[in-house]
Amino acid sequence: MRSDPATILHDLFGFEAFRGVQERVVTRVMDGLGTLAIMPTGAGKSLCYQLPAVALPGCCVVISPLIALMHDQLRSARALGIRAASLTSVDADWRETQDRLIAGELDLLYVAPERASSDAFRALLERSRICLFAIDEAHCVSEWGHDFRPDYRLLRPLLDAFPLVPRLALTATADAHTRADILTQLGLPNEGLIVSGFDRPNIRYAVKPRDGMGRQLAEILATNPGPGIIYVQTRALAEKLAESLGGKGRPVLPYHAGLDPAVRAGNQAAFLASEDMVMVATVAFGMGIDKPDVRFVAHAGLPKSIEGYYQESGRAGRDGDPAVATLLWGPEDFVRARQRIGEVEAARQAGERTRIAALGALVETGGCRRAVLLRHFGESPPDQCGNCDNCLAPPACVDATQTAQKLLSAVYRTGQSYGLGHIEAVLTGKSDDRIVARGHDALSVFGIVAGDETALVKPVARALMVRDALDTNAHGGLALGPAARQFLRGEETVSLVLPPARTRRGKRSNAETNPVGDPLFDALRALRRDLAKEAGVPPYVIFHDSTLRDMAAQRPRSDRDLGQIAGIGTRKREVYGRAFLDVIANFSS
Structure with a gap:
């Protein structure tokens, strides 16, 4: 031994x-x-x-x-x-x-x-x-x-x-x-x-407000080749998104605890074996996934905690190659998360509030996303990582405290029972039959927002809901939250992060990760696929993409040469080495 x-x-x-x-x-x-x-x-x-x-x-x-x-x-x-x-x-x-x-x-x-x-x-x-x-x-x-x-x-x-x-x-x-x-x-x-350090430098983090989620997810799929995971919060949404995104030419399957066990197992097996499949899943698709070549993870809603987000987003790029983690969030996510606090035992409620606050800091920051994550785990990272959305395209920040006070005042004076569309119409002075019938055109807050400030109303409402200053009632109308008083008194300020304007989709972000199109690399991949199918295992169990890349670049000629490539031990060399050497020899000749 x-x-x-x-x-x-x-x-x-x-x-x-x-x-x-x-x-x-x-x-x-x-x-x-x-x-x-x-x-x-x-x-x-x-x-x-x-x-x-x-x-x-x-x-x-x-x-x-x-x-x-x-x-x-x-x-x-x-x-x-x-x-x-x-x-x-x-x-x-x-x-x-x-x-x-x-x-x-x-x-x-x-x-x-x-x-x-x-x-x-x-x-x-x-x-x-x-x-x-x-x-x-x-x-x-x-x-x-x-x-x-x-x-x-x-x-x-x-x-x-x-x-x-x-x-x-x-x-x-x-x-x-x-x-x-x-x-x-x-x-x-x-x-x-x-x-060990918590940093995953190969993962590019991005956080965006939900704004046409179907379109946003389709863009993520279009710009990120390779396997991916989209996390959703409900079983129904998992199936709906899998169906809509799957119609665009990319294999997309759902995964959740409500599926028939045989279907669920089949979908997971197909994902593990695939080199480009996307899984739309609830958190039931969790720790059982050890697939190293996942190129992106997207969250279509707020995760339960920073720890959960770190672990779920960390399923991307386990092989060390570049990967992307994108979080799409909405203010209603925070409202629902706070409502769920009452469902857990009293001893855990303080911890749940702390988790929600930590997530709020992550989505609201105008600074480095990675730094927020690493500080949460007790590290002292540099102020910039160079590989998150805010570091790559620094957003503008504006003081929106007065806009926040106007918005909260309008919610209060209209009776805390109307949605954001109505409140925005009151603030910007848009007089319609509904506003006139309720006398809201006579309120002191009618028409007090104008010009460039108009564009701040929706993002300010998002920020106030994240900070528990705005809530929703049973009918979906806006109401003042527990933290509203501090903002109305000027004891709390609102520094609003304005993301850069959306640009046209560029080239695939991971296009350079693997030399797809290199005939030798593609041939090695095809051989790996055949061997994996024959052995009844996912392709990455045979060799990782990084190992195939090294083979294509170094073109080993002998068993000894093959043994110099990282990730090829004695057993794998004995079982698979000759087949790969033969493919390389054919191309070299």
Whole structure:
């Protein structure tokens, strides 16, 4: 059995060196020390337990929240030559898996927290040799986390029953409070916390008010080739958008918990295997997606939290290539989010209000979007990143405090029961039958907005709804919110960000990511597609696009040359190397 991490890294995974904090994490695990690793999506978290699982005698038990995620990682591990299996409710070979575990014939065993916390599973482990517990998506253990799973809170007795087995917790999203809770709940030492940078520099962030959402999403699809995900808030919208966007020549499928299980599984399998499909999904399409070549993620509504947005948008560009994350929001998103606060237990309501405020800061900022995200996770980023909408095209900012006061006054004086169209008509002095019949043309606020200020009314209303100064009543009319008094008194100001004027669509933003049109690259991709279909796995399990790019550029002639390309370990070279070398040789000749 191989035991040297550097040798395993090269021979098994095909890499010359560790990335980021991987080596620190692996070293602690190999030394038998408990560790919590906070690493951004795409930073190679799975390698941190897969490598020790091969290096150490015994089996690594991986506790993961979703069957889809387990099976995706299972395929990738087996493609590397790692002896891996899962014990889930859909696995028919569970007896064989248990026998292999007891016989010491497994390196990795994936299980859900519900099974891991059972007495029967503990008894099974007592008959086996275990080298490591890896708790994936560890933020699920914390009530402060954005994706709390109660079953994660039941893992501690299992871990404590094997005091000599190290435990490794991994997550991409955890603020300071959540980190402390994970350490406590899983019995990890404070010195075991390793935090990698949260920055994903290859992702370009953009945030835009919704303004013809169908058109906006169609533009995103047109300018971003490659696989993509559009997150929506309802099942009905997922199906509606999938149908409307799918009529434009690009394969688009829906995904939500209400679909027939066979249809849902089929749609996910098609997405994983595709090189250009778009999935329109609710958050049910979540942690189970480990597809590295997603080129864009779009949110058609406000996510639940900054942590949720970071994780969902982070499903783009996991392979390190350029990707785009676009958030389309509306003020009604914030109204609905505040209404939902009353549905959670009192102890969590303060935390929910904090999450909404953090999202408000992200959508309203005229500064760097990435800086807002990174500061939320306790980092001190530079003021500009050069790869978000505000850094690439700095918006103008105007003081709209007086306009905000006029708008709030008009809402109050008209009785807090009319929509924005009516309020805007009153403010700009547009006298119609409805306004005259209600005497609103005689109010002091009638016609007090004119000229350039007219264009500020709608964006000011959005800003006031984000800040809880404007609300809506049961009939959709505008009403004063809890924070309105501070604005009316001048205790709060409104600095309004004016986005640049919309320009005509330019060239595809990711057109240079892959050399599509290069005959050799296209031929390598076609071969990968055929091999993946034959093996019953997604194409990226064979090789990532970046590996194919390197092949096309370097044109290796031998097995030895192939071994110098990142991402090609011994197992993959043995299984797939000759086929790719033959394609390259045909083009070289």
